[in-house]
Amino acid sequence: GAVVSQHPSRVICKSGTSVKIECRSLDFQATTMFWYRQFPKKSLMLMATSNEGSKATYEQGVEKDKFLINHASLTLSTLTVTSAHPEDSSFYICSARAGGPISYEQYFGPGTRLTVT
Amino acid sequence: QKEVEQNSGPLSVPEGAIASLNCTYSDRVSQSFFWYRQYSGKSPELIMSIYSNGDKEDGRFTAQLNKASQYVSLLIRDSQPSDSATYLCAVKRSNYQLIWGAGTKLIIKP
Numbered sequence: 001g002a003v004v005s006q007h008p009s010r011v012i013c014k015s016g017t018s019v020k021i022e023c024r025s026l027d028f029q030a031t032t033m034f035w036y037r038q039f040p041k042k043s044l045m046l047m048a049t050s051n052e053g054s055k056a057t058y059e060q061g062v063e064k065d066k067f068l069i070n071h072a073s074l075t076l077s078t079l080t081v082t083s084a085h086p087e088d089s090s091f092y093i094c095s096a097r098a099g100g101p102i103s104y105e106q107y108f109g110p111g112t113r114l115t116v117t
Numbered sequence: 118q119k120e121v122e123q124n125s126g127p128l129s130v131p132e133g134a135i136a137s138l139n140c141t142y143s144d145r146v147s148q149s150f151f152w153y154r155q156y157s158g159k160s161p162e163l164i165m166s167i168y169s170n171g172d173k174e175d176g177r178f179t180a181q182l183n184k185a186s187q188y189v190s191l192l193i194r195d196s197q198p199s200d201s202a203t204y205l206c207a208v209k210r211s212n213y214q215l216i217w218g219a220g221t222k223l224i225i226k227p
Contacts, residue, residue: 046214
């Protein structure tokens with residue numbers, strides 16, 4: 001149980017274009033989803049937290065107009081990187097938390113490696 | 118002071134020995150703690166969660182929590198080369214977010 005998928009696993013796009021990454025919880029309903037970014041040999045950096053049906057909460061320094069997050073259902077959240085630039089190249093990982101006030105564990109998707117040329 | 122601290126390593130352990138990974142946290146009211154394993158180029162994978170003082174065992178893994186001293190550790194018995202990875206300690210915030218340590222790189226030498 002607790003499987004999270006992400007699509008695509010790798011994407012290469014040209015500077016100035018937009019890229020959408022999907023995150024799905026396959027066998028549970030995800031009340032909360034989290035989006036992280038990780039640069040090579042660096043720690044996970046939380047970008048935003050999204051609850052189903054609500055606007056995402058972005059961490060300080062993360063541009064909400066550049067990184068659009070939608071969490072329209074209990075099993076799907078999307079991250080759209082708009083007007084991508086080479087510095088946005090990174091490993092983007094989503095995680096999901098099952099519902100309930102005592103459910104704290106986060107389960108991660110396999111990640112999406114974005115390269116902006 | 119970082120909220121969650123881990124020794125970055127690398128920690129080198131001979132195959133078959135016990136690997137001991139440590140983590141300290143600053144928020145005394147923290148209640149929920151997690152260990153994740155991350156292989157190079159992959160996403161983190163949950164290994165253990167622990168909420169109460171004491172030991173929690175799952176197969177070759179044992180998580181230990183000492184809230185009075187504000188540390189949590191992970192022991193890996195009978196270490197295997199496949200255990201070589203970066204181990205991340207995480208502590209839950211009040212809003213379900215996790216605060217992450219920088220991770221300890223573990224190398225199991227055959």
